[in-house]
Amino acid sequence: MSNIKIPIAKPIIEDEEIEEVVKVLKSGVIAQGPKVAEFEEKFAEFIGSKYAIATSSGTTALHVALLSAGIGKGDEVITTAFSFAATANTIIHTGAKPVFSDINPQTYTLDPSKIEEKITDKTKAIMPVQLYGQAGEMGEILKIAKDNDLVVIEDAAQAHGSIYKGKKVGNIGDLGCFSFYPTKNMTTGEGGIITTNSREYANLAKMIRAHGESQRYSHAILGYNFRLTDIGAAIGLAQLKKLNGFNNARIKNAEYLNEELSDVKGISTPISQNKTKHVYHQYTIKVSGEKRDEWVKFLNDNGVGTGIHYPIPIYKQEYYKSIGYNDNLLNTEDATKSVISLPVHPSLTLDDLNYIVKVLKDASVKLS
Numbered sequence: 001m002s003n004i005k006i007p008i009a010k011p012i013i014e015d016e017e018i019e020e021v022v023k024v025l026k027s028g029v030i031a032q033g034p035k036v037a038e039f040e041e042k043f044a045e046f047i048g049s050k051y052a053i054a055t056s057s058g059t060t061a062l063h064v065a066l067l068s069a070g071i072g073k074g075d076e077v078i079t080t081a082f083s084f085a086a087t088a089n090t091i092i093h094t095g096a097k098p099v100f101s102d103i104n105p106q107t108y109t110l111d112p113s114k115i116e117e118k119i120t121d122k123t124k125a126i127m128p129v130q131l132y133g134q135a136g137e138m139g140e141i142l143k144i145a146k147d148n149d150l151v152v153i154e155d156a157a158q159a160h161g162s163i164y165k166g167k168k169v170g171n172i173g174d175l176g177c178f179s180f181y182p183t184k185n186m187t188t189g190e191g192g193i194i195t196t197n198s199r200e201y202a203n204l205a206k207m208i209r210a211h212g213e214s215q216r217y218s219h220a221i222l223g224y225n226f227r228l229t230d231i232g233a234a235i236g237l238a239q240l241k242k243l244n245g246f247n248n249a250r251i252k253n254a255e256y257l258n259e260e261l262s263d264v265k266g267i268s269t270p271i272s273q274n275k276t277k278h279v280y281h282q283y284t285i286k287v288s289g290e291k292r293d294e295w296v297k298f299l300n301d302n303g304v305g306t307g308i309h310y311p312i313p314i315y316k317q318e319y320y321k322s323i324g325y326n327d328n329l330l331n332t333e334d335a336t337k338s339v340i341s342l343p344v345h346p347s348l349t350l351d352d353l354n355y356i357v358k359v360l361k362d363a364s365v366k367l368s
């Protein structure tokens with residue numbers, strides 16, 4: 001049995017979510033219906049985008065966004081290998097090829113200075129991941145995209161409410177994709193959403209998520225069933241109202257940890273770019289690579305939940321090796337060996353935070 005006292009993630013489901021779900025169940029419309037439409041409208045308003053198209057997961061949001069942008073066989077999409085596998089898997093699902101570019105070692109997001117050397121005449125898009133809740137160097141990425149006529153699809157699965165130079169993440173590139181998995185900053189159970197200002201992309205996305213239907217039983221293009229349910233949307237509507245509060249609690253927790261850990265030996269606290277509002281989907285520290293597993297064991301043995309986001313670069317996953325990938329990106333490799341995510345979620349109490357700090361200080365004495 002695990003003796004984790006403070007879990008790495010903890011979704012907050014309250015009476016409002018439960019009551020809204022019950023209303024949907026009693027309404028008779030439980031698949032995609034009026035609640036999904038209302039959720040899309042409210043989410044677009046929150047992000048500041050013209051359109052939002054809800055999907056069954058963050059993964060299907062990425063898949064549909066890529067297809068809506070016309071990405072497919074023969075195309076290349078530049079992205080990061082320091083992410084959840086879904087980022088690159090969805091590119092493969094379209095028939096295109098993910099091309100991995102290295103990250104900035106401080107923010108763990110794509111290093112714009114390395115992107116241009118990866119561009120070929122097959123490159124169609126850049127998919128930056130707004131990792132841990134903060135936007136990458138979007139200004140430079142947008143410029144590279146503009147100069148090379150590339151589409152920018154933001155993987156914003158971890159960054160609901162994050163802001164880059166006054167613009168919400170998901171409204172910076174051509175398309176933005178969010179996940180509502182229970183560990184994310186807000187949830188619908190399983191679920192996702194695409195944000196865009198393009199009417200063309202929005203219309204295509206709506207069709208692709210429902211078997212290419214332009215009207216019922218009229219299939220103009222090939223699509224899937226990637227719809228969100230009204231049950232999920234009802235949870236999402238309740239969560240969306242609380243998102244700013246959740247994020248503020250995450251930020252406060254992160255600032256407290258930053259302060260308390262600032263001079264603990266052996267730990268580097270996360271760096272937030274001053275151009276961004278970091279919403280701390282993860283609070284990820286860095287320790288010496290050789291001892292990372294010992295830090296994790298010490299934390300877990302003492303009841304503190306941890307996560308490694310991410311332990312293996314995507315190009316080194318078995319499947320990617322089997323299809324011929326053999327990249328070796330220095331900063332990506334280094335990050336996979338040295339990061340540890342700590343609990344930062346809104347349910348943490350001050351006692352929890354102080355306990356996490358105490359265990360880290362003990363670990364530091366023992367391991368650094």
Ligand SMILES: *Cc1c(COP(=O)(O)O)cnc(C)c1O
Nearest residue numbers: 057058059084086157179180181
């Ligand atoms: C969670 C996540 C996804 C996938 O979202 P699901 O809802 O789990 O399908 C994609 N990319 C990143 C970076 C994620 O964190």
